[in-house]
Amino acid sequence: MQRLSRIATSAIVALVVLLAVTVQPLAFAIEARAQDDARTAEEAGAAADFVLGLAADRSFNALYDWIHPEAHAVVPRVTAVRLFQQVYEVAQAGRGRVTGVRLIEWTWEVTGKTYPDAAGVSYEQPYAEDGEEKLLREVDVPRPT
Numbered sequence: 001m002q003r004l005s006r007i008a009t010s011a012i013v014a015l016v017v018l019l020a021v022t023v024q025p026l027a028f029a030i031e032a033r034a035q036d037d038a039r040t041a042e043e044a045g046a047a048a049d050f051v052l053g054l055a056a057d058r059s060f061n062a063l064y065d066w067i068h069p070e071a072h073a074v075v076p077r078v079t080a081v082r083l084f085q086q087v088y089e090v091a092q093a094g095r096g097r098v099t100g101v102r103l104i105e106w107t108w109e110v111t112g113k114t115y116p117d118a119a120g121v122s123y124e125q126p127y128a129e130d131g132e133e134k135l136l137r138e139v140d141v142p143r144p145t
Contacts (some may be wrong), residue, residue: 037103044119045101052096052123060084070111095126100139 047066052064060081064072067080087093099122106118122139 040117041101041103041119044103044121045098048098048101048119048121048123052125053097055084055088055093056095058088060088068108070108070113075111092128094126096123096136098123099137099141 051063051066054060054066061077063084064077064080067075071080101122102120103115103117104120105116106115106120122137125136125138127134129135
């Protein structure tokens with residue numbers, strides 16, 4: 001009985017050591033991924049804020065440089081810049097502000113390509129409609145798939 005108890009104790013100790021060796025690094029990996037995701041979301045928010053600033057400054061040529069490279073293949077610079085100019089002029093759009101960021105999976109319908117770690121950026125942007133001040137609120141742009 002005592003021998004069985006020592007074997008059971010040894011087995012339990014071995015199991016605990018095995019779990020400590022495998023689970024602890026896994027916990028560190030999960031924590032590191034969460035920290036990386038937080039850093040990535042923070043960086044995406046800063047980039048979105050920068051882009052909203054370019055739009056507010058009416059720096060549409062520079063704004064075009066920040067759109068996704070695949071969009072460059074579909075939308076020529078002159079077309080995008082003119083569209084930005086028209087939309088911002090008509091809407092009398094003000095300076096937008098980022099209200100949140102979360103990492104999402106997103107598929108661009110134009111190409112069908114899926115991005116597993118896209119940044120869904122929520123933002124608010126003031127504009128005018130019929131002389132009345134309004135606030136556009138967008139949540140999780142681009143939309144998750």
